[in-house]
Amino acid sequence: MFDRLPLPSQFDRVIVAGGTVAAIVATPVLVVLLALLFSDVISGPEFVFYLAAIVVVSGALGAVLMDNVVHAALCLVATLLGVAGIYLLLMTEFIALVQVLVYGGGVVILLLFALMMTNAAEDPIVTDGSQKPFGFLVAAIMGSLFVAALLDAQWGDPTANVVPFVDFGTRIFRDFSVPVIVVAVLLDIALTGAFINARRAEEAPRERAEAERAGEARS
Amino acid sequence: MIPIENFLVLSAILFAIGFYGVLARRNAILILMAVELMLAGVSINFIAFATYLDADAFSGLVFALFVIAVAAAEVGLALGVVLRLFRERRTANVDEADSLKW
Amino acid sequence: MTDILGNPLNMQYELLLPEIILALTALAVVFVDAFKREFNVGYRALPFLSLIGLGGAAVATVLLMNDQGDFARLVEVDDFTTFFRLLFISTTAVVILGSWEYIEEHVNHVGEFFGLLLLSTIGAIYMAAARDLLTAYLAIEVLSFSLYVMVSMARNDPRSGEAVLKYILLGGVASAMLLYGLSLLYGVAGSTQYSEIGEALTGGSGDMELALLLGFVMIVSGLAFKASAAPFHMWAPDAYEGAPWPVTAYIATTSKAATFALFLRWFAGPLLPAVDDWAWMLASLAVVTMVIGNLVALQQHNLKRLLAYSSIAQVGYLLMAVAALSTDKGSETAGALLVHLGGYLITNLVVFIAIIHFYNREQKEEITDLKGLAQSNPYLALVTTAGLFSLAGMPLLAGFFTKFILFQAVADAGYLWLVVVAVVASTVSLYYYLVVIKQMYLYEPLAEGRWRITPTGYLVTGALFVVMVVLGLWGTPLYEVADAAAKALFISA
Numbered sequence A: 001m002f003d004r005l006p007l008p009s010q011f012d013r014v015i016v017a018g019g020t021v022a023a024i025v026a027t028p029v030l031v032v033l034l035a036l037l038f039s040d041v042i043s044g045p046e047f048v049f050y051l052a053a054i055v056v057v058s059g060a061l062g063a064v065l066m067d068n069v070v071h072a073a074l075c076l077v078a079t080l081l082g083v084a085g086i087y088l089l090l091m092t093e094f095i096a097l098v099q100v101l102v103y104g105g106g107v108v109i110l111l112l113f114a115l116m117m118t119n120a121a122e123d124p125i126v127t128d129g130s131q132k133p134f135g136f137l138v139a140a141i142m143g144s145l146f147v148a149a150l151l152d153a154q155w156g157d158p159t160a161n162v163v164p165f166v167d168f169g170t171r172i173f174r175d176f177s178v179p180v181i182v183v184a185v186l187l188d189i190a191l192t193g194a195f196i197n198a199r200r201a202e203e204a205p206r207e208r209a210e211a212e213r214a215g216e217a218r219s
Numbered sequence B: 001m002i003p004i005e006n007f008l009v010l011s012a013i014l015f016a017i018g019f020y021g022v023l024a025r026r027n028a029i030l031i032l033m034a035v036e037l038m039l040a041g042v043s044i045n046f047i048a049f050a051t052y053l054d055a056d057a058f059s060g061l062v063f064a065l066f067v068i069a070v071a072a073a074e075v076g077l078a079l080g081v082v083l084r085l086f087r088e089r090r091t092a093n094v095d096e097a098d099s100l101k102w
Numbered sequence C: 001m002t003d004i005l006g007n008p009l010n011m012q013y014e015l016l017l018p019e020i021i022l023a024l025t026a027l028a029v030v031f032v033d034a035f036k037r038e039f040n041v042g043y044r045a046l047p048f049l050s051l052i053g054l055g056g057a058a059v060a061t062v063l064l065m066n067d068q069g070d071f072a073r074l075v076e077v078d079d080f081t082t083f084f085r086l087l088f089i090s091t092t093a094v095v096i097l098g099s100w101e102y103i104e105e106h107v108n109h110v111g112e113f114f115g116l117l118l119l120s121t122i123g124a125i126y127m128a129a130a131r132d133l134l135t136a137y138l139a140i141e142v143l144s145f146s147l148y149v150m151v152s153m154a155r156n157d158p159r160s161g162e163a164v165l166k167y168i169l170l171g172g173v174a175s176a177m178l179l180y181g182l183s184l185l186y187g188v189a190g191s192t193q194y195s196e197i198g199e200a201l202t203g204g205s206g207d208m209e210l211a212l213l214l215g216f217v218m219i220v221s222g223l224a225f226k227a228s229a230a231p232f233h234m235w236a237p238d239a240y241e242g243a244p245w246p247v248t249a250y251i252a253t254t255s256k257a258a259t260f261a262l263f264l265r266w267f268a269g270p271l272l273p274a275v276d277d278w279a280w281m282l283a284s285l286a287v288v289t290m291v292i293g294n295l296v297a298l299q300q301h302n303l304k305r306l307l308a309y310s311s312i313a314q315v316g317y318l319l320m321a322v323a324a325l326s327t328d329k330g331s332e333t334a335g336a337l338l339v340h341l342g343g344y345l346i347t348n349l350v351v352f353i354a355i356i357h358f359y360n361r362e363q364k365e366e367i368t369d370l371k372g373l374a375q376s377n378p379y380l381a382l383v384t385t386a387g388l389f390s391l392a393g394m395p396l397l398a399g400f401f402t403k404f405i406l407f408q409a410v411a412d413a414g415y416l417w418l419v420v421v422a423v424v425a426s427t428v429s430l431y432y433y434l435v436v437i438k439q440m441y442l443y444e445p446l447a448e449g450r451w452r453i454t455p456t457g458y459l460v461t462g463a464l465f466v467v468m469v470v471l472g473l474w475g476t477p478l479y480e481v482a483d484a485a486a487k488a489l490f491i492s493a
Helices: A013-038 A044-065 A069-089 A093-117 A132-152 A165-175 A177-198 A205-218 B004-024 B028-053 B059-089 C013-034 C045-063 C079-106 C110-129 C133-151 C158-189 C194-202 C206-226 C235-242 C245-267 C272-297 C303-323 C330-362 C378-392 C398-412 C416-442 C455-473 C476-492
Strands: C069-071 C075-077
Touching: A013 A044, A044 A069, A044 B004, A044 B028, A069 A093, A069 B004, A069 B028, A093 B028, A093 B059, A132 B004, A132 C206, A165 A177, A165 B059, A177 B059, A177 C110, A177 C133, B004 B028, B004 C158, B028 B059, B028 C158, B059 C133, B059 C158, C013 C045, C013 C069, C013 C075, C013 C079, C013 C110, C045 C079, C045 C110, C075 C079, C075 C110, C079 C110, C079 C245, C079 C330, C079 C455, C079 C476, C110 C133, C110 C245, C133 C158, C133 C235, C133 C245, C158 C194, C158 C206, C158 C235, C194 C272, C206 C245, C206 C272, C235 C245, C235 C303, C245 C272, C245 C303, C245 C330, C245 C476, C272 C303, C272 C416, C303 C330, C303 C398, C303 C416, C330 C378, C330 C398, C330 C455, C330 C476, C378 C398, C378 C416, C378 C455, C398 C416, C398 C455
Parallel strands: none
Antiparallel strands: C069 C075
């Protein structure tokens, strides 16, 4: 019976290696955070926040840095679930729920399907553009400017409280009635666009002839 | 209570990472993923402002919900286009689609 | 009915009647297209039905013109909205009338195409009419999404898929940037209502100055992308070239005008108190756009790309007026911008519809393909020439009159140096328009013989041509309407 279980050697090596590295990096961070928590430097919610933030940021970095597209997509899942955790910390269960359902259940599956249907299945390794250093510079400048500006501001007195589901529904469907209708139109347009593009269009006679000629030349 | 700055800084970092992804990636689907990261940053911003500074009207929560809806629709539409382009050109890389120049 | 804060909500549905008519027509068009065989109707039923719907919406707009107010604090119906409703409805109608032969020949999925054209008109109208950031954002996306899909509908054109991919990816990034800016604005003002944002900014941004400035940078970048202002214009030439011709015309007219309607609603309304924070951004964007648009246009050999860069240059002139908005003379500047938008739309439509009819006949779109058009079809050559001259701002045509008013208003607002740049840029622009005109008049045609365009072609181009000339000689009606619209903008703010 046990020989039917997959052996570690049969695991994707990257997953094992990645998991080991993640565990090695995460343990000290976790230890530091726990130490801070128990020495009362940070509060309980803040401890959870930092944990979620680490998941979000490292997942995001993985999503933009990984060479293997499937691994990048899995990192995106981690980020989006971490973001859902952040929403929970912000006391908005409903949007956290929507985030998990729409992103975890829909968008990422869609992305993975598209990756599989394009070349990712045979050749999952992608090369990035040549403007990587430039992109890094721009993003770093942008990020630090954002952080500086946001920390510079005095954001007034927080008055956080939990929004009941009922109020939320009333707010959306009564106070924001027009946006609900407009977003329905928007989804309709996106649906139309998706099926128009994904459906195989009739090939132009000229293109078909060229394709046939190319095929003959190759054989 | 967690200071609001924590959330804002997290969202700024997420947005910047997403922007880096847009600039550095060549594969259209990976660029889309980077855009999703940027939009996640935006949603965090909206929700943080809504719960901390606009708790009575919470328009930001509604905004974030619509952002999620629009982002999902955009992914659907864009992936349709990517599949079409892949069928036509056998590539999902943006810079190999280069018949339009200047 | 009151909202969650106790504000009374006005749920008067007839305020939204024109858009409801448009949406129902879009549904009907798609439905009729799907059951063409059962209904025993041909292709012509689709443009016909769309035009009936557009006519109905226009009639509803005019009849309910005095029935003004806000719908549930989300949509504002005033003279400004009415102005843009009529402008967008007529633009869509002209595009359909001028290119229905083209659409049958060169567009995949015609039923969906007409439906999307009508739905995108709704998006454009709500960009002008919104009084809440959420409505405005969704309207922007409705317009952008329809444009993405319509760009991708060119039949048998391998450039189409590539154009739409670039457009959609860059558009997504631009939307994200715009949204980030909006989220910061929401954080500073504490509300998504225009009126409350205006109040919050009037009190000064206080300790949040940097964050607000950052918000403006992101908002302006996002909108500059939608308006294809340099340096956010990279998508425009590609999308123009890959799109079917009517969509190119539609992007150059409605999409631009809608973005400027939104610019006016935001920057002449809630954001006006913070004018010192954003005026310089828009002024520098305007300069860069005018310079890049005109200089790159000089090197083009494809008609669509030439028109793309020419429209980018035109965006520079329009941005100038947004930058020149100010608290004391804002209404005049906004009025001038609306006048120029009207002139720009009519002129562009003249050029585009004329070239669409040329394309129907020749199936070519290089500038050199226009060789000898003056001999093979003198009427079309004359109309195109007049349109191009009007774009360049030659006297006696609409382009001159509206541009003159625009430049004057900007100079009055204290931006004389911007006007100087703009005048130099317009002079440069004359060169590349003349290159096209030279092809038509100075060369022998490639093939012998004269040809004619279709009757509706004569009708549409003729009518637009007459309007363009009349407007150049006697522009008072447009000026008065635009003035009323601009005043409404400042009352509601």
